[in-house]
Amino acid sequence: MKKILALAMAxxxxxxxxxxxxxxxxxxxxxxNSSDNEASANPVVxxxxxxxxxxxxxxGGKQEVLGMQYANQxxxxxxxxxxxxxxxxxxxxxxxxxxxxxTAAQTLISNGVSxxxxxxxxxxxxxxxxxxxAAGVPAIGVTCTNPQVTSDCDVYFRICFxxxxxxxxxxxxxxxxxxxTKAYCLAKQGDDYSGGLCNYFIEAFGKENCVYEQFPEGxxxxxxxxxxxxxxxxxxxxxxxxxxxxxxxIAKADTQALGMPILAGDTWDSNVILNAAKGTDxxxxxxxxxxxxxxxxxxxxIKAWIxxxxxxxxxxxxxxxxxxxxxxxxxxxxxxxEALKAAGSTDPAEVLKVLPSLNYEGVTGAIAFDEIGDALxxxxxxxECNTETGVWDFVTVAKVG
Amino acid sequence: xxLARTVLPYVISGISVGGQYALIAIGYTMVYGxxxxxxxxxxxxxxxxxxxxxxxVASVPLVLAIPLMIALTVLLGFAIERVAYKPLRTAPRxxxxxxxxxxxxxxxxxxxxxxGGLNKNYPAIPWISDRITVFGMETTRVTVITPFLTIFLVAxxxxxxxxxxxxxxMRAVSVDFETSQLMGIKINSVISATFIIGxxxxxxxxxxxFTNYPGVVPTSGAMPGLKAFVAAVFGGIGSIPGAVxxxxxxxxxxxxxxxxxxxxxxxxxxxxxxxxxxxxxxxTFVLLIxxxxxxxxxxxxxxxTDKV
Numbered sequence: 197m198k199k200i201l202a203l204a205m206a207x208x209x210x211x212x213x214x215x216x217x218x219x220x221x222x223x224x225x226x227x228x229n230s231s232d233n234e235a236s237a238n239p240v241v242x243x244x245x246x247x248x249x250x251x252x253x254x255x256g257g258k259q260e261v262l263g264m265q266y267a268n269q270x271x272x273x274x275x276x277x278x279x280x281x282x283x284x285x286x287x288x289x290x291x292x293x294x295x296x297x298x299t300a301a302q303t304l305i306s307n308g309v310s311x312x313x314x315x316x317x318x319x320x321x322x323x324x325x326x327x328x329x330a331a332g333v334p335a336i337g338v339t340c341t342n343p344q345v346t347s348d349c350d351v352y353f354r355i356c357f358x359x360x361x362x363x364x365x366x367x368x369x370x371x372x373x374x375x376x377t378k379a380y381c382l383a384k385q386g387d388d389y390s391g392g393l394c395n396y397f398i399e400a401f402g403k404e405n406c407v408y409e410q411f412p413e414g415x416x417x418x419x420x421x422x423x424x425x426x427x428x429x430x431x432x433x434x435x436x437x438x439x440x441x442x443x444x445x446i447a448k449a450d451t452q453a454l455g456m457p458i459l460a461g462d463t464w465d466s467n468v469i470l471n472a473a474k475g476t477d478x479x480x481x482x483x484x485x486x487x488x489x490x491x492x493x494x495x496x497x498i499k500a501w502i503x504x505x506x507x508x509x510x511x512x513x514x515x516x517x518x519x520x521x522x523x524x525x526x527x528x529x530x531x532x533x534e535a536l537k538a539a540g541s542t543d544p545a546e547v548l549k550v551l552p553s554l555n556y557e558g559v560t561g562a563i564a565f566d567e568i569g570d571a572l573x574x575x576x577x578x579x580e581c582n583t584e585t586g587v588w589d590f591v592t593v594a595k596v597g
Numbered sequence: 598x599x600l601a602r603t604v605l606p607y608v609i610s611g612i613s614v615g616g617q618y619a620l621i622a623i624g625y626t627m628v629y630g631x632x633x634x635x636x637x638x639x640x641x642x643x644x645x646x647x648x649x650x651x652x653x654v655a656s657v658p659l660v661l662a663i664p665l666m667i668a669l670t671v672l673l674g675f676a677i678e679r680v681a682y683k684p685l686r687t688a689p690r691x692x693x694x695x696x697x698x699x700x701x702x703x704x705x706x707x708x709x710x711x712x713g714g715l716n717k718n719y720p721a722i723p724w725i726s727d728r729i730t731v732f733g734m735e736t737t738r739v740t741v742i743t744p745f746l747t748i749f750l751v752a753x754x755x756x757x758x759x760x761x762x763x764x765x766x767m768r769a770v771s772v773d774f775e776t777s778q779l780m781g782i783k784i785n786s787v788i789s790a791t792f793i794i795g796x797x798x799x800x801x802x803x804x805x806x807f808t809n810y811p812g813v814v815p816t817s818g819a820m821p822g823l824k825a826f827v828a829a830v831f832g833g834i835g836s837i838p839g840a841v842x843x844x845x846x847x848x849x850x851x852x853x854x855x856x857x858x859x860x861x862x863x864x865x866x867x868x869x870x871x872x873x874x875x876x877x878x879x880x881t882f883v884l885l886i887x888x889x890x891x892x893x894x895x896x897x898x899x900x901x902t903d904k905v
Binding site: 419440 | 607614715726812817820821860862863
């Protein structure tokens with residue numbers, strides 16, 4: 197009797213654990229398009245969404261997916277070689293972790309996706325590159341900016357600018373606009389994105405004028421790094437780290453009166469940063485892909501959608517402030533549809549063939565790929581956080597040259 | 598800039614971090630002292646306390662939220678012991694340990710499910726999160742309060758253990774489980790009391806910790822939990838003063854190592870960065886290995902006598 201009871205308890209706990217494990221991924225799926233699919237009898241083409249839904253970059257990944265979900269809701273079908281297909285987004289959570297990324301990628305491939313969008317975060321994209329390559333499934337990076345994503349992988353393309361470009365833009369901005377002479381650079385140890393971006397920044401800013409430090413995974417005490425920057429007499433703080441760490445850095449910068457502007461890359465273009473910086477006297481500047489207001493119709497449409505969907509609103513951090521990654525996710529979805537149309541087939545190999553010659557005019561600008569698979573982009577938006585109102589103020593469009 | 602002036606901010610932040618580790622470490626060390634069990638779920642209970650606060654503040658006023666959070670955390674600690682450890686009292690020690698690991702993952706996954714993996718912002722608690730200036734350095738009030746509160750709570754705890762009936766029972770149980778049972782000590786209530794005290798301190802620790810580092814994620818408890826465990830082992834697991842001193846040493850060393858490059862550069866000892874900051878975590882664990890090799894019972898560990 198006791199044994200049966202114990203067995204029953206064990207099974208219940210196992211069930212509870214399984215439910216916990218699978219639920220987060222499932223809950224992010226929009227309810228809208230699944231019911232559409234049941235109603236119509238069209239064949240289905242699957243697009244993989246390879247994004248973090250948890251971990252360090254969970255917040256950013258969710259915002260990027262929002263753009264795809266909105267696009268999918270606007271255009272739920274695509275015509276391929278005269279046949280109308282329903283588009284189904286298949287989700288896989290790479291948990292912001294390089295060792296979980298290949299498994300997530302494999303899940304998508306096993307699901308029979310025609311191509312993959314993502315990921316937010318360069319490290320996971322680099323880690324999954326081999327898996328996509330082996331299966332011959334093309335992947336379109338949305339906001340992964342590290343050069344290695346495409347250079348080391350023949351099936352990876354991307355629609356955003358690269359870190360060498362972004363790092364240079366930021367360094368120029370720090371020198372010419374912020375009049376900085378000494379920079380403090382902080383990256384996360386073993387993180388391809390922040391480490392890479394810091395290196396390009398240092399290259400452009402001058403190595404002798406930079407202090408470069410890394411913090412280990414799981415760090416929660418950033419106060420010492422703030423003190424380091426102050427003690428070394430730096431006048432700009434560059435830390436393109438995950439938004440989770442960012443919120444803490446901003447909080448510490450405020451309580452310790454950092455006294456210098458904080459610069460970061462596209463990752464920080466998020467309401468996590470706005471919420472953290474609101475009401476403080478910390479100056480935060482970022483470079484990013486899209487400035488809200490550049491396309492008023494689009495802004496209004498997506499905001500109405502976000503506000504009308506409780507899950508979407510929660511995934512966007514509780515307000516309707518648009519993140520650039522959301523807009524990039526939106527464009528990526530349409531690039532995927534264009535690729536499917538041009539290929540005239542749902543076969544990944546056919547899609548891969550047409551991608552290099554693809555052209556698309558998106559909300560964030562014209563998208564075309566060079567021979568490595570990178571987007572041809574030459575400008576970035578610089579924004580500054582308005583600490584009183586908690587929104588981004590547009591500063592300038594930066595180009596390198 | 599003088600040496601003291603550059604080092605001071607690191608020491609202050611180290612003392613504060615140490616105080617927070619200490620409050621968690623006591624939970625580890627007390628449970629170990631009595632049950633010979635390393636309660637791996639302790640760090641996650643700490644994280645759940647942080648999450649509870651986030652959700653409670655959204656629905657009730659702050660003055661109510663803090664006591665309510667502490668009460669619920671204590672209840673959670675009590676429930677974990679009753680559900681996951683008590684049925685295994687007669688099982689081999691290893692089974693209880695595995696059960697503890699199970700509880701740890703269960704809590705982490707539950708938190709992942711509830712938060713959706715997103716960073717939850719810890720509410721700012723007025724007064725203690727105010728900005729103040731100490732010796733010309735800007736910090737929050739909580740940084741200064743933490744060590745004093747920690748020492749006060751530990752003093753109360755030591756008094757409790759040495760001068761009350763339940764404290765005497767705890768000491769008896771930690772010396773010999775079976776014999777104290779024969780002497781009429783209600784072993785289950787003593788163990789429950791241990792878990793209640795341990796989780797209470799973890800709950801207080803979570804308020805201090807998350808006020809200082811205001812982001813709660815499902816893995817928030819893992820690193821502080823691990824460091825606190827190292828502190829407990831370092832000080833001699835089973836010894837309360839040992840855990841506290843170990844925690845302060847680890848907190849201060851970690852903080853100084855993170856800033857060592859800067860300290861050396863500012864004082865002219867070196868001119869180039871040598872990247873020592875990277876080793877702050879490695880240091881903690883090297884310390885653990887060294888202490889285990891040279892003094893397996895820790896700084897203040899009980900001497901093991903062979904029973905004949």
